[in-house]
Amino acid sequence: MKAEELIAKTPNLPVPSRSATQLLQLLAGDDRDNEAVIAILKRDGVLSTKVLALCNSASFELAAPVSSISQAIMYMGYEEVHRLVMAVAFGGALGSSLPGYFIDDGALWRHSLLAAMLAQTVVRTVSSVPTDPSVAYTAGLIHDIGKLVISHALDAEKQHLVRDLVERGNRSLLEAEHEVIGADHAEVGACLLRKWNLPEVLVEAVANHHRPPVSPRLALSSVIHVADMIAHEGGASPGWGSYALRTDESVVEAMGLTADHVEVLIITAYDAMLQVDEALAMTH
């Protein structure tokens, strides 16, 4: 209830386009039908134009320009197309500054892109959670979307209270925001995703990314939990008190993650970060 109230009070929240929502629903379902993906993209003029523009840009080095969506998917690969669609859907909102958290322009977007790439890596290399890599990517990308709402609720006085709880009360940032505001960015984020009719697998990942369940089995939220932590350690840790987080010991154990895994993932994060920064530089 509190989460909905806070959402209602927040101006300028992004609403993903109908085609982005449909793509995510399709992806989370059991059978991803290429024809259906192409049909969704074709109906959306803005998206089609962007997909074709990216496919025909220098980065794909095609001999002849491509003019159809199905050809573009063939050349770029489905995952690349998906990343572009998600960037269009969420990039604007997640790229803005969040004064409540002292997050600068672009810093949360950088963190989100890195977490998204790491979520895919974790799914492919470490995790026993069976998930489509593109779903994992999307969950990583939007895991902190609730911060848009919480930042708006954190006025100067509440910021002060949150800081006090973290600095003197041994609370995590998440616990402090829950105490001060009555809801935290994970539950508010999940509430937003439900409002937008996004698939339940994404709702779960966002809702539990700081407290992932271990039984009866690991869920996508554990993957996002680890990806989020590594993104912080890998150099994209935006805002005040950005290390006031708790890692979940039982999840780390259940995933069989070792200290060496973490170091290897940090090196992966470094490589991913270079790619992210290169891509961000191209958009400026």
Add this chain to the structure above:
Amino acid sequence: MSAVLNTPQASRWVVPAPRKQLIVGMGDMLTSNDASASLVTYSLGSCVGVAIYDPIAKVGGLLHAMLPEASINPERAAKRPFMFVDTGLPAMFHAVYALGGLKHRLIVKLVGGAEFLDEKKIFRIGQRNVAATKAMLERNGVSLAASETGGHESRTVRLDLSNGNFTLDIPGKSPYLL
């Protein structure tokens, strides 16, 4: 426009030109003897930043290392020694010596190694980075002039090569000297 700038009232608002900034990327290192510049590295979280400065030669170096030991990926360490404390630190000292810095004059400062809140050892990269840095400096008879490590903040640091001033910048706080 120039007429306006020449009036005494306007001249009070002339802002000094920003100092030249040489940005040290993550897993990288820079040295310089350009006294008009500052070495800057952004958002040290669990990474460590080590600054060294020779106030006589006005030469400095700044390292932004991510992991304690190169043995986790020797191939990578050969290509990018500054990602790791144990390969990056000696390489930085040698680069500063090459610019005329002398070991006994160097002022060495250490920042970073932020930690999550929990007790879990697996994610203790920050603590291990700090320990590796301190151990290596000690083995080589180098003492730390100042350090600020641990905590839950990511820190941006700046080494002013004209005077060795080392500034910390934390989101939501005013910058301060270490």
